[in-house]
Amino acid sequence: MRNRAGLATEAKILTATRxxxxxxxxxxxxVKxxxxxxxxxxxxxxxxxxxKEDAILSVVREAISAVDPHPEGDHETVEELVDAYVRFVEEEPVLARVYLTVAVLGGLTDPxxxxxILRxxxxxxxxxxxxxRNRRPELSAEEATERAEALLAALNGYALHRLLDPSFDFAGHARRLLRYQPA
Amino acid sequence: MRNRAGLATEAKILTATRxxxxxxxxxxxxVKxxxxxxxxxxxxxxxxxxxKEDAILSVVREAISAVDPHPEGDHETVEELVDAYVRFVEEEPVLARVYLTVAVLGGLTDPxxxxxILRxxxxxxxxxxxxxRNRRPELSAEEATERAEALLAALNGYALHRLLDPSFDFAGHARRLLRYQPA
DNA sequence: CCTTTTTTTGATCGTCGACTCAAGAATAGT
DNA sequence: ACTATTCTTGAGTCGACGATCAAAAAAAGG
Known part of the structure; x- marks a missing residue:
């Protein structure tokens, strides 16, 4: 594709698909x-x-890769990661909905x-x-993984609820979650 | 419908739909x-x-009403309610999947x-x-509602994760959630 | 300007979806 | 056993869906 019209059309298609x-x-x-x-x-x-699947997959991939920030340093804090997810859900509601409804939900039924989604x-x-583990080196790898799983699951639950009820204080509850279970 | 064959067929249809x-x-x-x-x-x-929607709706209603135990007394504890949900997810995986994927996630796209699901x-x-509020009468109605919302959202996140990864210790994490944020 | 390539269009195809119906088979009620 | 009702079947309708294609239109490159 070299024509400008083609690029513009592709963008329109992706926007509509999103x-x-x-x-x-x-x-x-x-498709219609x-x-x-x-x-x-x-x-x-x-x-x-x-x-059709190609266009959809393109958007789903975009959503999945937008969930977490691209890796920067080696010393990310949990707070940064949690904040990034909160921002993603609040600032990119369209992609967040795609992520949760199509990717996560689809992961339960579509092989x-x-x-x-498992990857x-x-x-x-x-x-x-x-x-x-950065913050609490005394934790075993298994313990850290288990805590990460629980934290992520709870965050996804919050995000899901946030999509149903936009007045839900996602950021506040996410922070509270970190405070009570200080990772 | 009075014929036994009809009742048997209806049951087979509902089982298949579930x-x-x-x-x-x-x-x-x-339908096929x-x-x-x-x-x-x-x-x-x-x-x-x-x-078709009729059969589906019938199963969805069944799933929704199976989520929480039917009201018994006036003094339910949070632990009882949380345990009931954990049991529902672990003992009725089929209905739990229907509840989470069709009802909750479907509630995001299907009007x-x-x-x-909002009701x-x-x-x-x-x-x-x-x-x-039973346990902590000093909380305002709003505060109690907000805590309930966060608790439920986290539980749904746990339940969802449990469906993707059956080895996830739903019961344990739910209990830990109650301990750290003692309702 | 002319040629080549890309893009757009409108018509169309096959498939599969939900749903219908007439006719026959099975079942209840008496 | 008879009759009315319920149930099952097989064949079929209809529309929507994903996808294709020849031909026209538009754009790019020299």
Missing amino acids: RLLSERGLEGTT AICDAAGIRAGSFYNLFPS EMNIR HHQRRTERFAASI | RLLSERGLEGTT AICDAAGIRAGSFYNLFPS EMNIR HHQRRTERFAASI
Whole structure:
């Protein structure tokens, strides 16, 4: 693809797909809905994406990789990681919805999404566990991993609730969680 | 419906629907899949259920009402309520999956499911808040509600994680949650 | 300007989804 | 045993979905 029009169309398609996935879920994200929202015909869609799944996967990958900040230093604190997740959910609600509804939910029923979300979750758990062990070296690797798992699960629960009830104080409760169970 | 065969067929349909919803989600729960699993033809299905949504809604209602124990006394403790939820998830994994994937996560994209899950969630929050205030009468209604919301959100996160990783110690972490943030 | 490549369009295809119906088989009630 | 009701079946309708394609239109490159 070299034409400017093609790049613009691709962007319109991805924007429409993001919005649809976030608002109507996998079921509501049809090729027709995407094309209507993007103001194009189906043929143009298939000129740029080999299949519907391709466009969806592209957005899902984007959402998953936006969940956590890209690794910077070797000494991340748990607070930084938690704050980053809170910011992600609050500042990128569209991608956050895609992450939670399509990736996490889809991981429970769709086999391909399952391996994808498990891989992501393992990396994420290891990262959190490392930051926990940074602060509390006396913890065994297993203990740190278990705490990271519980912390992440609770955070996901908070995030989920936050999507249902925007007045939920995600940041405050996340901080409180860290205070009571100081990682 | 008076015929025994009809009752038996209805049970087979509901069993198949439960299993499909839990394993393949809304998307994978087609009339054909239900009928295949139940060993009947589509006509029999529509002799007993006016629509596919009807059968699904029936199972979703069942799952939602199985989440919490039916009210007994006026003095439930938070521990009892939390334990009941843990037991529900561990002893009724099929319904628990339906509850979390179809009802809770579906509530984020499907408008009808949304009002259903919000109603349920409000009742549940009030119940938890009441049990919290039972133990700590010095808390304001708002504070108790906020704590109940956070507790429930974290529990749902744990439950969700438990579905992805059956080795996750849901009961243990739930208890620890209560200890650190003693409701 | 002309050629090549990319993009868009509109029509269309096959498949699979939910759902219907007439006719026959089974079952209750009497 | 008879009859009315319920249940099951198989064939079928209809629409939506993902996907394809030839041809026209637009853009890029020289």
